Amino acid sequence: MNKRHYNSEETRQVIAEKAAQLFAQKGFAGTSVADISRESGFSKGHIYYHFENKEKLFVHLSLETMRHWGEKWHVVAGSYKTAIEKLYGMAHFVMNNYKTPLLPVGQELAMNPNTSPETLQALQGLAATPMAAYAAIFREGVESGEFAIDNIEETTLLFGTWMGTLCQFTLTMEGEPLQRLFQQSVTIFVGGIRRR
Amino acid sequence: MNKRHYNSEETRQVIAEKAAQLFAQKGFAGTSVADISRESGFSKGHIYYHFENKEKLFVHLSLETMRHWGEKWHVVAGSYKTAIEKLYGMAHFVMNNYKTPLLPVGQELAMNPNTSPETLQALQGLAATPMAAYAAIFREGVESGEFAIDNIEETTLLFGTWMGTLCQFTLTMEGEPLQRLFQQSVTIFVGGIRRR
DNA sequence: CTTCTTTTTGAACGATTGTTCTATTCTGAG
């Protein structure tokens, strides 16, 4: 029978989650499999039972995180009416759901010349999910007349990279100051692209 | 005699420069001393003749780079009249003189729990140089009535982090598209803080 | 040429890296 035995899938999830946390904090090269083993509570060897290698582990975990992120956003996106509201909502969402800033880590991996081609290709799709979500908001804003943008792709890239780095602050800040930072960036950004 | 013998200082410079390039590309943990040795053309042991260890090498190199950066900016800053002009000038300057995005690497080091306290303290001053330059522009803009900012510190932090990540693009892009990216971010940012 | 000091090398160190392998423990079906 190909029925699911034991609760191995749960274990896999625990490893992936702890690994994500570590990767986000210390980067890809800075995180050792021993670290992941210690933090997750499972032996080093066991990690290789669930994942082919460290690189594949990261790829799986980051893509999974992004997929989940996209789905979750799609649910709450409907509750905002205007594009400007959506942008503020996105900042709030990013702050709370990107708890692990994995995008920069993906960049780190992509930069390294030793990274395998398959990994590189998989990583290509990493940023695609949030970028598509951002782009949709800007398109909506242009159509509704809220925004005056001549290059949506470029604007999306700029907003995306900004959100990306802001995410890093979630590791060192929290509460109201952090919230203000995200909100303020949207205020500035909206002020810069608003039709007047 | 404490006269300078040979051209050892030159060698030190070569090592620091190649190391900066590698650190910027592959991060701190991702760059090995062997990498620096190979790329600089000097033996691994020789690097330790010039620098106490890898950590100190990075600290020295990054602080030196920033000091140089600050001096250079101070020279050209005078040629811009308004704060808005200065902001565009800064983006242009950052694009061309930050060739090595060392700030994120400094963050990487600062995040790692194994980093020595002295290094951590030295790293504290890393971002201070560009941040001070940014802050000066925003203060000037507020005084001249160009900008309407209620929290200069926060605004400086936001602009700084944005410039920081934009710098990463200097590794993968160049020429007109890169220039447009920097210019466009300033346009958006200025649009967001301009008095109207 | 000799001597002293500065510069450079290359081998060697122990620690840590990612990964593999074998052995042990546990689970569910019969």
Place this chain on the structure above:
DNA sequence: CTCAGAATAGAACAATCGTTCAAAAAGAAG
């Protein structure tokens, strides 16, 4: 209760890591 198969641990692997060190090469001074 048995037993095959899945889950987990832990020792062991070669490779690479940052670092040290003794010795060689090279320049300066006499």
